[in-house]
Each structure stands twice: as C-alpha cells, then as structure tokens.
Amino acid sequence: MQKAILIGTAFVLALVFFVLAFQAEAVDPETSPFGIRGLNKHGWDVEKRDKAMALAKAAGVHWHRSVLFWYQVEPKNDRFTWDETDALVNAAEKHGIRLMVTIRSVSPWGAKGSKRGVLVPHKKKKRKVSNMPDRLEDYVDFLKKTATRYKGRIRHWQIENEPAGKHDYRFWAGSAQEYVQLLKTAYDAIKSVDTGNKVLVAGFTAASLIKDHGNGFLSSVLKAGGGEHFDIFDYHAYGKLAKITKAGKRAQEILESHGFAGQKAKPMWLSETSTRGNTPRLWEVTQAQDVIKRYCLAFANGVERVFWWYAVDKASKPVVKEKKSNDYSGLLDIGLRPKPAYHAYCLMTSKLEGFDSVRKLELARGVEAFSFTKGVNMVYVLWGLSSKNVSLSFHQDKATVTDIHGRETIVPTKDGKIDLPLSDSPIFVE
Numbered sequence: 001m002q003k004a005i006l007i008g009t010a011f012v013l014a015l016v017f018f019v020l021a022f023q024a025e026a027v028d029p030e031t032s033p034f035g036i037r038g039l040n041k042h043g044w045d046v047e048k049r050d051k052a053m054a055l056a057k058a059a060g061v062h063w064h065r066s067v068l069f070w071y072q073v074e075p076k077n078d079r080f081t082w083d084e085t086d087a088l089v090n091a092a093e094k095h096g097i098r099l100m101v102t103i104r105s106v107s108p109w110g111a112k113g114s115k116r117g118v119l120v121p122h123k124k125k126k127r128k129v130s131n132m133p134d135r136l137e138d139y140v141d142f143l144k145k146t147a148t149r150y151k152g153r154i155r156h157w158q159i160e161n162e163p164a165g166k167h168d169y170r171f172w173a174g175s176a177q178e179y180v181q182l183l184k185t186a187y188d189a190i191k192s193v194d195t196g197n198k199v200l201v202a203g204f205t206a207a208s209l210i211k212d213h214g215n216g217f218l219s220s221v222l223k224a225g226g227g228e229h230f231d232i233f234d235y236h237a238y239g240k241l242a243k244i245t246k247a248g249k250r251a252q253e254i255l256e257s258h259g260f261a262g263q264k265a266k267p268m269w270l271s272e273t274s275t276r277g278n279t280p281r282l283w284e285v286t287q288a289q290d291v292i293k294r295y296c297l298a299f300a301n302g303v304e305r306v307f308w309w310y311a312v313d314k315a316s317k318p319v320v321k322e323k324k325s326n327d328y329s330g331l332l333d334i335g336l337r338p339k340p341a342y343h344a345y346c347l348m349t350s351k352l353e354g355f356d357s358v359r360k361l362e363l364a365r366g367v368e369a370f371s372f373t374k375g376v377n378m379v380y381v382l383w384g385l386s387s388k389n390v391s392l393s394f395h396q397d398k399a400t401v402t403d404i405h406g407r408e409t410i411v412p413t414k415d416g417k418i419d420l421p422l423s424d425s426p427i428f429v430e
Contacts, residue, residue, distance in 0.1 A: 027062065027353055029098045033304060034295075034349050035063030037272065038311035038330070039097075040088045049087070051336055053095040056311060059331065059342060060349025064092060065100045065271050065307045067161070069128065070107040074142050077109055082149065089153055100156040100200070100271070100307075103143070104171070105130040105182065110138045113173055130160055131173045132182060139182075140189045147193040158200035158234065158271075159186045164208035164217030172202065176220035180229070183221075187229040201230040203271050206237040206247035212254060222258040227266075236272035236309075241293055244273065248301040270298045274309040274329035285425075287329070288340035288404060289383070292348050292426040296370050296381050299352075300360045308345070312336065344404055351379055351402070351428050363390050367422060380429040384422035391417045392429065402428040 039052045056064070066088060074080050092099050106114040106128045113131030133139035147157065163172035163179055172179060179202070187199045204218055212218050221227070235251055237244045248268065260266050275283075275290040291308065298306045313330035331342040352372055361369035366385040369392070371378055380392065399418050401409045404425050411418045420429070 029062040029096060032062035032353065033299065033306060034060050035065060035305055035307035036061045036311045037065040037307050037309045039064050040066055046087065049091050052311060053091050053097060055332060055336065057095040057097060059346045060353055061097065063098045063100060063305060063307065065102065067102045067104060069104045070110055070142055073146060080145065089150055093153065099154045100158060101154055102158040102161050104160060105133055105139065110134060129171055129173045132178050136185050140185060143186055143189040144193055147190050147197065151194050155196060156198045156200065157190050158202065159183050160202035162205050162236065163202045165205050176217050177224050180221055180224040180226040183226050184229045198231045200232040200234045203234040203236045206235060206243040209235060209247040209250045218254050227258055227260055232269055233266040234269045234271050237270060238274065238276065241297060244294060244297045245301050248303060267304050268302055269305045270303045271307045272309045273306065274326065276326055276329060284340045288344040289425050291341050291344045292381065295348060299358045300370050347406055381426055382420065382422055382429065383424055383426040385424065387423050389419055389421050391419055394418045400430045
C-alpha cells in the first residue's frame with residue numbers, strides 16, 4: 001500500500017512538472033504571488049544552489065527572499081566583495097526567479113553596536129542584531145553601491161527584519177525613531193539609484209501587530225513619519241493559522257488610521273510563514289496541508305505575495321520531543337529531496353497561479369472555503385476544522401475534486417449543488 005502511494009505521488013509530481021513547464025512561459029514573475037526563503041544557504045556550492053533553484057522553479061516559485069548583511073559585501077570600510085551575492089543573483093536569473101533582498105545593518109566597523117549581538121537564552125547563542133550606523137554616510141555608500149551593482153536585477157529592497165518584540169526575539173537594537181531615520185536614509189539612497197525600486201518596511205511579527213493598540217512599534221514608526229518612506233508593508237506569521245488573518249487585519253487598521261487607505265494604501269506581503277514541527281517525519285502531513293491553508297488565508301486577507309519559510313530543512317535529526325522548531329519547516333529535506341509539503345506546493349501553484357481575485361465563502365461553521373477567479377473559471381479550496389459534509393453551489397453538470405495528493409474524483413451536480421465530504425485536509429474543486 002505504501003509503495004502504491006509513493007508511485008502515485010511520483011506520477012502526480014511528474015504530471016505537475018509537465019503542466020508547470022507549459023505554464024512557466026505564460027506566468028509573469030512580477031505578478032506571481034508565490035515566493036519562498038532559503039535558496040542560498042551559506043556554504044552551498046554552485047551545483048547545490050542550482051539544484052535548489054531548479055526544484056523551487058519547478059514547484060511554481062517565482063520569488064525568493066534573501067538576507068544581505070552589510071559586512072557580507074563590505075567587510076572593511078570601502079573594501080567590497082561581491083562573489084556570494086553575484087552567485088545568488090546569477091542563479092536566480094538563470095531560473096527566472098525574482099529577488100527581494102532584506103538589508104541588515106550589521107557591521108563590526110560600520111555599526112559597532114551590532115557587533116555585540118543579543119543573547120537568545122533558549123538557544124544559548126547570540127543573534128545578529130542590527131544597529132544604527134556609526135556614520136550614515138558609510139551606510140548610504142554601501143546601499144548605493146549595492147543597488148547600482150544590481151540595478152534592474154533586484155528591484156525590491158527591505159530595510160531590516162522584525163524590529164519589534166521582546167529584547168531577545170527582535171533583530172533591531174534601536175528605537176522606533178531611530179528606525180525611521182534609517183528607513184528614510186535607505187529609501188532615499190535606493191530610490192536615487194533607480195526610482196523604479198520598491199522599498200519594504202521591516203517585516204513585523206504577528207504578535208507585535210496584534211498587541212499594537214496605538215503605542216506599538218508600527219504605530220510609533222508611522223507617527224514619526226515613517227509611512228512616507230516605504231512602498232510595501234510586510235509581516236510574518238507562525239503558529240496558529242488565525243494569526244495570519246488577525247495580524248493582517250490589525251496592520252491594515254493601523255495603516256488606515258494614519259492615512260494609508262484608498263489610493264495611499266500600502267500593498268501587503270507575508271514574507272515569512274510556515275508550520276513548525278519537532279520531528280522530520282511525523283508531522284509532515286500536517287505541514288503539507290498547512291502550505292495550502294496558509295497561502296489561501298493570506299490571499300483572502302488581501303496579501304499580494306507570500307513566502308514560505310523555509311525552502312530546505314536545516315537539520316536531519318529529530319529535536320527534543322517537547323520543543324517545536326523551524327529546523328523541519330522546509331519543502332525539501334536537507335538532502336534536497338521533496339517532502340509532502342513540496343508536492344502540496346506544486347499542486348497549489350498549478351491550481352491557483354494567475355488568479356484574478358479571491359473571496360472567502362461562508363458555508364457552515366467550522367468550514368474554511370475560498371473561491372478563486374481565474375478569467376472565466378473558478379477554483380474552490382475547502383477544508384473543515386472537523387469531518388463534515390457541505391453543499392457548494394456549482395453551475396455545471398459535474399465537478400472535479402482534487403485532494404492534497406493530486407487524486408481526482410468526479411462529483412455530479414444535483415439541483416445546482418455538489419455535496420462534499422470535508423476533513424482538515426484541503427481539497428480543490430473545479
């Protein structure tokens with residue numbers, strides 16, 4: 001039985017690859033909402049990076065988020081080294097993947113405060129924490145030279161990462177006012193190289209947004225005028241699925257309360273989301289289901305682009321049973337072998353790439369349902385919080401229902417409706 005399932009999965013994956021090969025030419029990467037993080041691990045050789053990029057592109061990934069520390073390209077004042085970033089940009093271009101780069105002000109000579117880092121007690125190690133540059137002129141020089149080198153090749157630049165939160169959980173050591181100063185400086189420098197460049201504010205954690213009742217970090221940034229110095233808002237959501245919606249709505253409320261609504265509304269991205277686990281195998285079914293759930297919930301909440309964290313597992317051995325970790329949140333295992341979540345990602349992009357709009361449907365309590373419009377066609381995605389049957393209005397004589405493993409079932413329509421048995425595993429209805 002297990003062998004039959006593996007053979008069936010391999011066949012579905014091959015079929016999806018075949019379909020995506022034809023779709024690739026028609027997809028405009030600039031408008032694709034599907035992204036990922038973690039295709040350029042430090043220490044990878046050219047062959048491994050190329051293989052990871054190829055697998056990501058085959059899965060329907062069109063965007064990759066990368067992090068660039070100041071010291072990586074300018075280890076000493078006015079001494080630049082570009083080999084690693086050149087290799088990343090070249091690999092991404094080869095596979096038609098767009099880049100969004102998060103700039104981190106971490107430099108032992110240019111931002112001396114960042115050298116100290118912050119001790120993370122539960123990890124017993126120091127985390128690289130950004131700080132205000134000692135001289136803004138040096139920071140501007142670094143930004144301009146980087147943006148100039150990759151002009152037209154990288155068009156989306158993010159300034160810092162998770163600036164708000166508990167001391168040992170954030171990546172920015174300064175105040176909100178100092179962050180606004182850094183953001184404005186970076187915005188002006190990056191735009192001076194190419195006015196078509198887009199600047200993203202640092203990705204906010206879901207917790208920092210939900211707890212922001214007018215005096216949080218985002219509110220303070222906007223009060224200090226920071227809203228005029230970024231083009232795209234970004235946040236991160238882990239843990240409970242409800243955080244995606246709750247944090248996204250709260251962010252919209254905060255932005256709107258500071259005048260960023262209507263024509264001034266900021267596009268919203270979700271550049272980190274995934275499902276944590278504590279073993280490399282036992283929770284993989286849940287992870288595969290959550291890939292589809294997290295993207296659908298984000299899209300229905302108005303998010304334009306979603307990045308799964310992480311492309312590749314960070315470990316191969318189980319961690320302590322009681323603890324959950326991001327070490328196994330990859331779509332690929334540490335040997336770049338596709339996991340069930342990878343197959344789910346392939347299926348999702350093959351069904352939803354190119355959608356024009358999405359709407360949340362209210363069918364029954366405990367049911368999550370979404371309708372995606374693709375031209376004249378509709379694709380529905382549904383799952384239940386528990387096992388139950390629902391009726392869905394459907395104006396054709398039959399529907400094709402596809403489960404998370406790619407298995408298709410034809411369901412006849414009766415009186416303009418189809419009856420669907422739901423579980424916590426998403427299905428696609430066309």
